[in-house]
Amino acid sequence: MGYVRYTDLRGFVNELGEAGELQPVRAQVDWNLEVGALTRLICERRQPAPLFENIKDYPSYRMAGVLLGPGRPLHARLAMALGVDKETLPLELIEIVRQRLRAPKEPVKVERNEAPCKEVILQGDDANLLSLPCPWIKEIDGGRYVGTWDIVVIKDPETGWVNWGTYRCMVKDEQSFAVLLIPAEQHGGGILRKYQAMGKPMPIALVIGADPLSHLGAIAPLDHGMSEVAAAGGLRGEGVRLVRCETSDLEVPADAEIVIEAEIVPGEVTEEGPFGEYTGHRAHHGLSPLARVKCITHRQNPIFTMANMGKPWDDWAVPASILVSAVAKNRLEDHGIRIKACYGHAPVTTLVVSVNPRPGLTKKILSILMSGERLFLAGTGIVFVDEDVDVTNLEDVWWAITTRMHPDRFEVLRDLPANPLIPYLTPEDRQRHVTSQWVMEATFPADWDATYREAHTVVADFAHAWSEKVQRQVLDRWTEYGYGEIEDDSMTR
Ligand SMILES: Cc1cc2nc3c(=O)[nH]c(=O)nc-3n(C[C@H](O)[C@H](O)[C@H](O)COP(=O)(O)O)c2cc1C
Numbered sequence: 001m002g003y004v005r006y007t008d009l010r011g012f013v014n015e016l017g018e019a020g021e022l023q024p025v026r027a028q029v030d031w032n033l034e035v036g037a038l039t040r041l042i043c044e045r046r047q048p049a050p051l052f053e054n055i056k057d058y059p060s061y062r063m064a065g066v067l068l069g070p071g072r073p074l075h076a077r078l079a080m081a082l083g084v085d086k087e088t089l090p091l092e093l094i095e096i097v098r099q100r101l102r103a104p105k106e107p108v109k110v111e112r113n114e115a116p117c118k119e120v121i122l123q124g125d126d127a128n129l130l131s132l133p134c135p136w137i138k139e140i141d142g143g144r145y146v147g148t149w150d151i152v153v154i155k156d157p158e159t160g161w162v163n164w165g166t167y168r169c170m171v172k173d174e175q176s177f178a179v180l181l182i183p184a185e186q187h188g189g190g191i192l193r194k195y196q197a198m199g200k201p202m203p204i205a206l207v208i209g210a211d212p213l214s215h216l217g218a219i220a221p222l223d224h225g226m227s228e229v230a231a232a233g234g235l236r237g238e239g240v241r242l243v244r245c246e247t248s249d250l251e252v253p254a255d256a257e258i259v260i261e262a263e264i265v266p267g268e269v270t271e272e273g274p275f276g277e278y279t280g281h282r283a284h285h286g287l288s289p290l291a292r293v294k295c296i297t298h299r300q301n302p303i304f305t306m307a308n309m310g311k312p313w314d315d316w317a318v319p320a321s322i323l324v325s326a327v328a329k330n331r332l333e334d335h336g337i338r339i340k341a342c343y344g345h346a347p348v349t350t351l352v353v354s355v356n357p358r359p360g361l362t363k364k365i366l367s368i369l370m371s372g373e374r375l376f377l378a379g380t381g382i383v384f385v386d387e388d389v390d391v392t393n394l395e396d397v398w399w400a401i402t403t404r405m406h407p408d409r410f411e412v413l414r415d416l417p418a419n420p421l422i423p424y425l426t427p428e429d430r431q432r433h434v435t436s437q438w439v440m441e442a443t444f445p446a447d448w449d450a451t452y453r454e455a456h457t458v459v460a461d462f463a464h465a466w467s468e469k470v471q472r473q474v475l476d477r478w479t480e481y482g483y484g485e486i487e488d489d490s491m492t493r
């Protein structure tokens, strides 16, 4: 069977509760700013995910916040979502995700009467977004958001390829919302363009509160044409149960809490944002496509889910640090390149890659990661370090940058697609949709000979500056010297 015991969000929430990773909040909270401020503080203090049981104006709803956000250790709740020990280290999680993504599982279709997400079906005027406790998250945001921890389901009108992506969706009024479809690399924007060229409305389903691995599938940076649905099945070890929408032929996770069926009419755009984003800054994009709601279905007493993006860590950085790293390492492996490790630190997509340098290797890695339609570096840049550097440890990485990177080995790559959410873009960058990225080669050059290395590069730490004999002697006598257990003080855990 699958890797996890839960089948849906509720089952996962129960498991979090049993493990002390969930805080039921019985005090009344306001969807207007209070839930947002509290969940951000919870992220910053790395506290258990909250389950709000008493939301002002919304007595029949519950809300789960920052479910896969930062915990203690950082990836504790993500590890639990994957069905593994919550202490599992990030590099091990990357290996687990890598293997599971290599074994996708097709979804299983079910009928409406087997689908909890159809317990309540609201159409016409009853399909009202304001009947859901959509939070106004940050005071610096432009409005209420219905979609933050969501799955946006759309279908390519030519090939029938179904795409899942997590995109932010802002409430415009009772029956319309704006979707942030970033044009550059994300799949949603590309598919919408096809509908618009055909002059056809695009059906869209906004899924809220699916099981956590379906959400991970939607966040995973898969290539064009690959199925996030099957990837989610791979992550679960069991195909996701899908049911057909009421008003389109899109299919959605049958066990989800809430499904909003809508349509994007060609040419209809609306002001979206601004929104406090994963870069730790507010991001304003401007005009976005407008989706018109046709139907809302949900479970009885549904649990609304929300993310809280912000200065690291957040619900993007925690899962993406594992997913982006896993997909990048798999892609390199597909091209015959084995790296020791790679890791995307918050706010992510800036990868640290550890390699055993040989001439031409980093150029090859760059061309693989930056080829195709998806840039892994769509953010800031990439750091190469030697294999002795722990890519998950920023102190280690900074040590390598400041001692092993000759300033001449800092390179700037120009005219790459710009992610409009990145704060440092110049007004010209934003207009041209292009920007630059950096490459740091924080490794000693492969062509230095042994004598030169011996003279200038031997590491002065416990593991390298003494023979094994002396190390063993000191380790064996550690407690005899009067010292106790050592606490883990790593920044990334
Ligand atoms: C909470 C959250 C919110 C996100 N919001 C957006 C968004 O508004 N627009 C976007 O393009 N990507 C957003 N992302 C990132 C995408 O989900 C991610 O890049 C995914 O791979 C996109 O799917 P796609 O490759 O099929 O387009 C968000 C991710 C998370 C976790």
Ligand SMILES: [Mn+2]
Binding pocket: 163, 164, 165, 187, 222, 223, 224, 228
């Ligand atoms: Mn995709």
